[in-house]
Amino acid sequence: MSDTPAHGIQAEAHQGLAIGGPAEVGFDKRSLDHVPGSTLRGALASVWVRDHGPPTAGNPRRDEFIDIFERTVRFGPLFQDGTALVPLSAVFCKYPRTAGCRSWSIDAAVDPGAHLCPHCGQGVETGKGQLTGVRTQRTLRAGLDERGVPKDGYLFARHELSRGTTYRGRLVGHHPWLAEERTIWLGGKTSTNGMATVRIDTEPAPVPVPDSPREDGRWSSGAPAPP
Ligand SMILES: [Zn+2]
Numbered sequence: 001m002s003d004t005p006a007h008g009i010q011a012e013a014h015q016g017l018a019i020g021g022p023a024e025v026g027f028d029k030r031s032l033d034h035v036p037g038s039t040l041r042g043a044l045a046s047v048w049v050r051d052h053g054p055p056t057a058g059n060p061r062r063d064e065f066i067d068i069f070e071r072t073v074r075f076g077p078l079f080q081d082g083t084a085l086v087p088l089s090a091v092f093c094k095y096p097r098t099a100g101c102r103s104w105s106i107d108a109a110v111d112p113g114a115h116l117c118p119h120c121g122q123g124v125e126t127g128k129g130q131l132t133g134v135r136t137q138r139t140l141r142a143g144l145d146e147r148g149v150p151k152d153g154y155l156f157a158r159h160e161l162s163r164g165t166t167y168r169g170r171l172v173g174h175h176p177w178l179a180e181e182r183t184i185w186l187g188g189k190t191s192t193n194g195m196a197t198v199r200i201d202t203e204p205a206p207v208p209v210p211d212s213p214r215e216d217g218r219w220s221s222g223a224p225a226p227p
Contacts, residue, residue, distance in 0.1 A: 004074075005204030006170040007178075011035075011078055011186065011196040013167060016137050016160030018194065019187045029158045033134045035078035035167055035186055043184040044198070045069050048177070068175045078167035078186075083133045090127035093117035135162040141192070160193055171200060 055065035100119035143154035
């Protein structure tokens with residue numbers, strides 16, 4: 001962690017977000033439950049390249065690209081409003097059967113540990129740093145062939161992070177290029193998903209998003225709960 005100020009970032013999703021996780025075969029394709037910082041960075045870099053061309057050696061604005069995307073700014077993940085991180089120290093009932101089971105949890109960091117749920121007497125589970133409360137939508141998509149033409153009769157279901165929702169995160173560091181409100185595509189530019197309007201606060205401010213539960217700063221990629 002550095003002392004560089006953090007800037008809040010908000011993305012309004014106008015379409016569902018299909019954020020690539022591990023490649024999946026079969027009928028159901030899932031999305032990550034959040035937008036990784038690398039995805040956000042790539043989406044903004046695509047806009048820069050669209051406006052100014054590839055940042056090759058001959059590009060007069062190449063230094064700006066390097067400054068924003070490789071030097072000055074660290075792009076954090078975006079989380080859907082209403083989601084919460086389950087801490088690694090959380091303990092809860094593994095197979096809740098009653099309302100008591102569902103509402104009971106303790107934090108092993110501050111409470112004495114428990115091996116059994118006090119409501120049903122059965123086993124407990126500990127948090128894995130997963131997100132809860134993630135809203136998704138399930139849509140049917142046509143499979144495309146190599147030329148991008150829909151394949152006859154080939155449909156698959158895709159779980160996307162819900163549209164009409166705000167996703168928030170923070171950047172560490174700032175650059176004047178980032179001050180403008182922009183339309184970006186999160187998870188790849190397609191006609192049916194990914195479009196979002198992104199705004200980055202020019203004034204630094206603390207943003208209440210959780211830090212990664214992992215020491216290496218990465219996020220686990222648990223599949224979202226079924227809608
Ligand atoms: Zn229980």
